[in-house]
Amino acid sequence: MIITQIKQRRKELDRDKNVYVPHMVLVDKIIEETPTVRTIHFHFKDPELNKEFTFEAGQFAELSIFGVGEATFCISSSPTRNDHWECGINRVGLVTAALHRLGVGAEIGFRGPYGNHFPLDIMAGKNLVFVGGGIGLAPLRSLIWNVLDNRDKYDKIAIIYGARSPGDLCFKYDLDTWEADQSLNTIITVDKGDAMWKGREGFVSEALRDAAPSSRNAVAVVCGPPVMIRSTFPVLEQLGFMPDQVITTLEKRMKCGIGKCGRCNIGNLYVCRDGPVFSYAQIKGFISDEY
Amino acid sequence: MITKKVSKKDIRKLLGTWNQECNVIVPSRVDGVVGMAAWDNQDISFLDWYRNTVIPPKSCFLPKSEVMMSFKKNENGYNLEVPTNEHWQVIFGVRPCDARANAIIDHVFAVTYDDYYYISKRRNTLLVGLSCTNPYDSCFCTSSNIDPTESEYVDLMFTDIGDDFVIEDFTGGGKALLNMSNTLKKVTKADIDKIKEVKAASVSKIKKTVDTENADRKLGSLFNDTDYWERISAKCISCGICTFLCPTCFCFDINDEMIRKQGARYRGWDSCSFRSYTRMPMENPREEKWRRVRQRVCHKFEFFPMNLGINACVGCGRCIRSCPVNWDITQVIAGLPAEAGIKSGK
Numbered sequence: 001m002i003i004t005q006i007k008q009r010r011k012e013l014d015r016d017k018n019v020y021v022p023h024m025v026l027v028d029k030i031i032e033e034t035p036t037v038r039t040i041h042f043h044f045k046d047p048e049l050n051k052e053f054t055f056e057a058g059q060f061a062e063l064s065i066f067g068v069g070e071a072t073f074c075i076s077s078s079p080t081r082n083d084h085w086e087c088g089i090n091r092v093g094l095v096t097a098a099l100h101r102l103g104v105g106a107e108i109g110f111r112g113p114y115g116n117h118f119p120l121d122i123m124a125g126k127n128l129v130f131v132g133g134g135i136g137l138a139p140l141r142s143l144i145w146n147v148l149d150n151r152d153k154y155d156k157i158a159i160i161y162g163a164r165s166p167g168d169l170c171f172k173y174d175l176d177t178w179e180a181d182q183s184l185n186t187i188i189t190v191d192k193g194d195a196m197w198k199g200r201e202g203f204v205s206e207a208l209r210d211a212a213p214s215s216r217n218a219v220a221v222v223c224g225p226p227v228m229i230r231s232t233f234p235v236l237e238q239l240g241f242m243p244d245q246v247i248t249t250l251e252k253r254m255k256c257g258i259g260k261c262g263r264c265n266i267g268n269l270y271v272c273r274d275g276p277v278f279s280y281a282q283i284k285g286f287i288s289d290e291y
Numbered sequence: 292m293i294t295k296k297v298s299k300k301d302i303r304k305l306l307g308t309w310n311q312e313c314n315v316i317v318p319s320r321v322d323g324v325v326g327m328a329a330w331d332n333q334d335i336s337f338l339d340w341y342r343n344t345v346i347p348p349k350s351c352f353l354p355k356s357e358v359m360m361s362f363k364k365n366e367n368g369y370n371l372e373v374p375t376n377e378h379w380q381v382i383f384g385v386r387p388c389d390a391r392a393n394a395i396i397d398h399v400f401a402v403t404y405d406d407y408y409y410i411s412k413r414r415n416t417l418l419v420g421l422s423c424t425n426p427y428d429s430c431f432c433t434s435s436n437i438d439p440t441e442s443e444y445v446d447l448m449f450t451d452i453g454d455d456f457v458i459e460d461f462t463g464g465g466k467a468l469l470n471m472s473n474t475l476k477k478v479t480k481a482d483i484d485k486i487k488e489v490k491a492a493s494v495s496k497i498k499k500t501v502d503t504e505n506a507d508r509k510l511g512s513l514f515n516d517t518d519y520w521e522r523i524s525a526k527c528i529s530c531g532i533c534t535f536l537c538p539t540c541f542c543f544d545i546n547d548e549m550i551r552k553q554g555a556r557y558r559g560w561d562s563c564s565f566r567s568y569t570r571m572p573m574e575n576p577r578e579e580k581w582r583r584v585r586q587r588v589c590h591k592f593e594f595f596p597m598n599l600g601i602n603a604c605v606g607c608g609r610c611i612r613s614c615p616v617n618w619d620i621t622q623v624i625a626g627l628p629a630e631a632g633i634k635s636g637k
């Protein structure tokens with residue numbers, strides 16, 4: 001039994017292995033995406049780490065403002081572009097508000113990368129359907145750029161992205177690039193347009209239904225607010241996607257990010273350690289609906 | 292192995308010898324609450340009044356609150372400092388239920404990532420167990436397959452046989468502690484007979500029992516029965532005492548404080564009984580009380596068995612003794628419908 005393995009466990013430790021001590025990063029650039037979302041670009045203060053640091057699309061990190069606290073963010077830049085790193089920050093609480101007050105040159109804490117990642121191995125050779133809503137484009141964008149930087153490894157690609165209003169669309173510079181790319185089928189929608197808006201109106205799930213991408217040899221990746229995810233799953237099912245062809249990321253309140261502090265569990269799983277990337281098949285098998 | 296015994300009047304001498312090399316921690320009343328705290332090198336009256344602590348010994352590795360790092364801002368940015376834990380400690384008087392509980396949370400803090408703060412204290416600790424001869428009515432350790440006079444999770448085990456404590460040693464660390472002392476005596480054949488008697492008597496003093504067999508399956512099939520959980524959780528006032536005092540509850544929160552250019556990052560106990568524990572800006576997956584109560588019960592009796600193959604309730608009875616509204620986890624487990632596990636076909 002496992003209990004005998006854990007008996008009298010004594011481990012060699014030194015201070016360098018204290019995972020709670022953040023690395024220092026410096027803010028290089030700030031992009032105001034929407035009135036409440038900004039992207040910060042950063043690099044490590046330690047030049048060695050700048051060379052060594054790697055992560056995979058879908059992983060997250062704990063950013064900290066000393067004296068205010070830590071908060072959880074996915075890394076929104078692509079692992080294929082390791083000259084700097086990016087996180088999208090939605091202003092919703094104390095730490096995110098402090099991150100919104102920062103200027104270029106500020107020093108903040110970073111620990112990570114944590115969690116699992118998108119299954120690029122499974123996606124290779126397939127048709128890909130990316131479905132995103134609002135700030136949910138942050139993890140998706142990391143994956144999309146990762147895929148586009150190896151474009152010949154994948155077949156057809158559709159990107160369906162929406163936000164509440166034109167002003168809430170994040171990463172507009174990426175959206176422009178993807179819309180201009182003839183090898184992609186990019187559809188942008190907003191729940192409600194304004195006087196200037198000439199594009200599509202309606203929910204992401206509706207845009208997905210209209211676009212009706214084929215489920216044959218395909219993988220769909222869905223990231224966004226829970227309401228959007230919940231309304232998207234049935235549409236994908238109607239389109240013939242099996243639960244294991246649908247991948248998403250889940251968001252929970254987190255503190256430690258490494259499966260210790262306890263709060264991010266769904267049944268016996270910890271989103272920080274066993275996720276944040278799950279297939280719809282896995283989610284359907286969850287004991288609990290607490291996500 | 293049982294080799295030595297120590298007379299009760301020599302306990303002060305024995306602890307004194309250890310206290311020269313390590314910090315000796317004993318059951319103590321601190322602000323009126325019994326917990327494990329540094330020994331004053333003198334008082335051994337706890338041998339008379341000690342039954343079990345209110346605050347479990349987990350507090351020696353996961354304190355109620357602790358500094359994770361302090362920071363100072365200067366012209367080159369932030370300077371971080373991490374407190375070190377170099378000192379050795381001997382915790383005297385650990386009960387078998389709590390020793391098992393420590394082993395369970397040892398795993399939590401060592402799996403995948405090492406938790407520096409916990410492990411650096413834990414690995415510098417020797418546990419001296421003490422057999423229970425006077426358990427509480429609310430103790431139900433035997434239902435968790437724990438013998439109140441035995442433990443495989445301590446370095447030494449003391450059992451009261453009248454004028455002496457018989458000592459069993461289990462580890463190199465335990466033997467080292469014994470070798471430090473010259474107040475020990477050899478055990479006799481009569482002592483061995485006596486210890487058997489004492490052990491049998493102790494086990495028979497545990498009157499409270501609960502059938503935990505298949506509790507995980509039964510809970511699994513009741514998991515989505517909202518009515519059931521609403522009924523079960525009705526009187527709980529979400530105070531969190533049961534979780535703070537549970538020796539296998541390990542949840543914590545991390546927070547910062549800063550005044551002018553100096554500050555610190557702390558961690559402290561948190562509880563799944565609190566709404567704020569899982570609250571996110573837009574929603575809260577465990578807003579309703581019944582979900583939080585379900586989390587606590589199912590974490591102990593369903594999720595832990597799924598992940599580790601063992602119940603995380605050791606039957607110490609603390610949550611029963613200290614609950615202000617007499618919520619009793621054994622009644623919940625005992626009250627699980629017998630057919631529940633069978634229906635699910637798991």
Ligand code: SF4
Pocket residue numbers: 526527528529530531532533534564610613614615616617618
């Ligand atoms: S101690 Fe009792 S009232 Fe308080 S949270 Fe636990 S069960 Fe609820």
Ligand code: SF4
Pocket residue numbers: 533536537538539540591603604605606607608609610611620
């Ligand atoms: S749930 Fe209650 S009886 Fe069980 S280990 Fe925790 S405090 Fe002790």
Ligand code: FES
Pocket residue numbers: 253254255256257258259260261262263264265270271272273
């Ligand atoms: S964030 Fe602490 S356990 Fe997942």
